[in-house]
Amino acid sequence: MSTHTITANEMEAIATGGAFLGTGGGGDPYIGKLMAQAAIEQHGPVEVIAPEDVKDDWLCVPVCMMGAPTVMLEKLPAGDEANRALEQLEAFLGRKADALICIEAGGLNSTIPFAVAAATGLPLIDGDGMGRAFPELQMVSFTMQGVAATPMVIADEKGNSSVINAISNLWTERLARSQTIEMGGSALVALYPMSGEEVKRGILRHTLSLILDIGQVITGERGCNRNPATALIEKLNGKRLFSGRVIDIERKTEGGFARGRAVIKGMDEDQGRVFRVDFQNEFLIALDDDDKPLAVTPDLICALDADGGLPVTTEQLRYGLAVTMIGLPCDAQWRSPAGIELVGPGYFGYPQAYTPLEDLPL
Amino acid sequence: MSTHTITANEMEAIATGGAFLGTGGGGDPYIGKLMAQAAIEQHGPVEVIAPEDVKDDWLCVPVCMMGAPTVMLEKLPAGDEANRALEQLEAFLGRKADALICIEAGGLNSTIPFAVAAATGLPLIDGDGMGRAFPELQMVSFTMQGVAATPMVIADEKGNSSVINAISNLWTERLARSQTIEMGGSALVALYPMSGEEVKRGILRHTLSLILDIGQVITGERGCNRNPATALIEKLNGKRLFSGRVIDIERKTEGGFARGRAVIKGMDEDQGRVFRVDFQNEFLIALDDDDKPLAVTPDLICALDADGGLPVTTEQLRYGLAVTMIGLPCDAQWRSPAGIELVGPGYFGYPQAYTPLEDLPL
Numbered sequence: 001m002s003t004h005t006i007t008a009n010e011m012e013a014i015a016t017g018g019a020f021l022g023t024g025g026g027g028d029p030y031i032g033k034l035m036a037q038a039a040i041e042q043h044g045p046v047e048v049i050a051p052e053d054v055k056d057d058w059l060c061v062p063v064c065m066m067g068a069p070t071v072m073l074e075k076l077p078a079g080d081e082a083n084r085a086l087e088q089l090e091a092f093l094g095r096k097a098d099a100l101i102c103i104e105a106g107g108l109n110s111t112i113p114f115a116v117a118a119a120t121g122l123p124l125i126d127g128d129g130m131g132r133a134f135p136e137l138q139m140v141s142f143t144m145q146g147v148a149a150t151p152m153v154i155a156d157e158k159g160n161s162s163v164i165n166a167i168s169n170l171w172t173e174r175l176a177r178s179q180t181i182e183m184g185g186s187a188l189v190a191l192y193p194m195s196g197e198e199v200k201r202g203i204l205r206h207t208l209s210l211i212l213d214i215g216q217v218i219t220g221e222r223g224c225n226r227n228p229a230t231a232l233i234e235k236l237n238g239k240r241l242f243s244g245r246v247i248d249i250e251r252k253t254e255g256g257f258a259r260g261r262a263v264i265k266g267m268d269e270d271q272g273r274v275f276r277v278d279f280q281n282e283f284l285i286a287l288d289d290d291d292k293p294l295a296v297t298p299d300l301i302c303a304l305d306a307d308g309g310l311p312v313t314t315e316q317l318r319y320g321l322a323v324t325m326i327g328l329p330c331d332a333q334w335r336s337p338a339g340i341e342l343v344g345p346g347y348f349g350y351p352q353a354y355t356p357l358e359d360l361p362l
Numbered sequence: 363m364s365t366h367t368i369t370a371n372e373m374e375a376i377a378t379g380g381a382f383l384g385t386g387g388g389g390d391p392y393i394g395k396l397m398a399q400a401a402i403e404q405h406g407p408v409e410v411i412a413p414e415d416v417k418d419d420w421l422c423v424p425v426c427m428m429g430a431p432t433v434m435l436e437k438l439p440a441g442d443e444a445n446r447a448l449e450q451l452e453a454f455l456g457r458k459a460d461a462l463i464c465i466e467a468g469g470l471n472s473t474i475p476f477a478v479a480a481a482t483g484l485p486l487i488d489g490d491g492m493g494r495a496f497p498e499l500q501m502v503s504f505t506m507q508g509v510a511a512t513p514m515v516i517a518d519e520k521g522n523s524s525v526i527n528a529i530s531n532l533w534t535e536r537l538a539r540s541q542t543i544e545m546g547g548s549a550l551v552a553l554y555p556m557s558g559e560e561v562k563r564g565i566l567r568h569t570l571s572l573i574l575d576i577g578q579v580i581t582g583e584r585g586c587n588r589n590p591a592t593a594l595i596e597k598l599n600g601k602r603l604f605s606g607r608v609i610d611i612e613r614k615t616e617g618g619f620a621r622g623r624a625v626i627k628g629m630d631e632d633q634g635r636v637f638r639v640d641f642q643n644e645f646l647i648a649l650d651d652d653d654k655p656l657a658v659t660p661d662l663i664c665a666l667d668a669d670g671g672l673p674v675t676t677e678q679l680r681y682g683l684a685v686t687m688i689g690l691p692c693d694a695q696w697r698s699p700a701g702i703e704l705v706g707p708g709y710f711g712y713p714q715a716y717t718p719l720e721d722l723p724l
Contacts, residue, residue: 088527092525160526161528163454164522175522179537182539
């Protein structure tokens with residue numbers, strides 16, 4: 001896809017597709033959609049450009065929300081934090097941004113950049129740094145490409161902000177996470193300022209087009225009274241993990257994250273089995289009755305409402321909800337040793353080694 | 363006193379006097395003294411100027427250490443953090459500082475600015491923002507004068523730093539405290555950038571001369587084999603609270619502070635009585651057997667080793683140590699309603715109302 005424009009209308013499908021690729025996390029995209037739609041109504045549509053059209057010497061900046069999705073549901077942004085974060089980063093760098101990027105292709109963070117792009121008139125690059133959502137800020141392809149997360153600006157809805165300069169992207173995560181917690185559990189950030197050349201080296205390409213596409217498939221299938229699971233699995237080269245009803249859900253907001261696990265009792269062809277999915281903002285691992293993994297981070301674990309067919313975020317999991325869990329292979333960058341070190345099961349404390357989704361039994 | 367120069371030799375007395383006015387907190391000034399002496403040996407003596415000689419349009423910047431004194435004893439600074447913090451603040455403001463200030467007249471923070479002054483060649487203004495030490499960064503006379511603590515730079519020994527911009531000095535404290543904790547419990551900061559006019563409006567005058575003086579009294583008395591308590595009480599218009607031996611000490615490092623209490627069994631004329639002193643970095647309240655206050659923040663509670671005569675910090679309190687506790691009246695600014703709100707017993711959660719030291723029974 002080359003340059004095209006996104007109108008308020010298409011934000012509907014982008015929010016839905018983003019919620020699916022968000023692998024349970026990234027926050028409910030509803031608020032982000034409303035923010036993007038309001039900004040587009042006011043300032044006009046957003047120009048989305050292909051990574052190939054980014055000039056090497058451009059300054060490109062990801063803007064996103066940081067924090068626990070459970071907090072974001074209740075602590076609404078004032079609306080201008082992301083713009084303020086971007087402006088302060090530009091002031092610190094002494095240079096205006098030439099384009100914006102989505103840090104992740106999932107949840108709120110695939111819609112908020114549209115709001116900022118509309119308000120600033122900057123183009124948004126078709127791609128992101130994860131190809132999904134991940135809970136921590138160093139977990140982007142750009143880290144593997146040697147791009148520094150700082151200088152980074154973090155801003156809250158009250159008017160507080162910080163410019164962080166850290167010695168590593170992991171230290172940026174630590175310092176920004178403690179600011180996020182102090183700011184009330186969520187904040188808006190502008191980070192990873194990078195050149196167009198760096199963007200082209202690290203970005204996961206055309207993922208905004210992909211989430212628009214996913215959103216349209218979901219809407220289309222639902223319009224025909226079909227659950228989108230089958231169409232999505234086929235389209236995305238995915239795997240049906242299981243279907244079942246939530247019989248137990250455990251969650252806590254700790255360390256600035258929404259952490260927990262859901263126990264799901266199999267239904268239909270999975271009748272008689274019991275499954276478990278763990279999450280830290282995003283789904284990290286899906287296990288069967290014998291604690292054998294069915295899908296492991298960084299591969300994607302996505303949830304669809306088995307009845308309505310809409311994506312389900314971890315905050316929406318509740319007793320009795322029927323879900324279909326789908327596994328998708330992650331981007332090849334994540335399957336490299338550096339990728340597995342950054343976002344593999346070991347980082348999150350799981351003893352299981354990473355096994356690609358395709359090689360795991362069902 | 364007008365402009366004079368401070369050599370490495372005089373840092374000895376300044377460190378001792380600073381430990382006394384530090385009211386048990388502000389960190390062990392030993393490290394700060396060594397840093398200042400090393401910087402003076404390398405770069406030459408420090409010029410201390412009277413507040414009256416500060417020009418209205420100067421940019422004046424306090425530099426100090428932030429964190430739990432107990433941490434600072436073991437986590438040594440790399441040496442250049444304070445200079446880096448100052449340089450980054452200057453870069454952010456687009457302007458070089460014309461003079462430095464001590465944020466508090468106590469502990470490490472009355473010696474570290476000498477090290478920075480020596481290294482930068484900047485003059486140090488004779489005065490500070492507290493006339494003692496206090497645990498939180500909004501607790502300075504400049505807050506009462508409407509000076510913002512931000513933009514503020516916080517830097518650690520690893521090379522991490524942040525520029526904080528907050529909506530109030532209390533929010534600055536919260537955001538900077540969480541960064542300090544994440545950085546390992548202590549950090550160096552440059553904050554409250556202010557004009558010479560603001561300095562002259564808010565500064566507690568000539569307190570650096572005062573701590574030099576106090577240090578010289580302590581050294582002089584000890585040289586004559588006298589405990590300096592009597593001479594200091596007379597000189598500073600203070601009050602002997604009690605003498606005794608520590609029979610219980612409780613401390614924890616929580617929320618980035620050293621918090622605790624010491625129980626002290628009276629000796630000499632206080633034989634048969636039992637006292638208690640509470641601290642959050644600094645001594646906050648001294649109580650007698652009936653929980654009746656003998657001295658209450660913001661008045662100063664200072665500890666001297668009853669045997670050796672040197673000031674005692676809260677980290678040095680240990681079972682069996684004999685101490686003489688001395689109360690000193692605080693600066694008049696602290697006794698205003700705004701001062702009591704900022705640093706009075708209510709802020710620290712004590713039910714007792716503030717009563718000036720002179721009006722409390724012994």
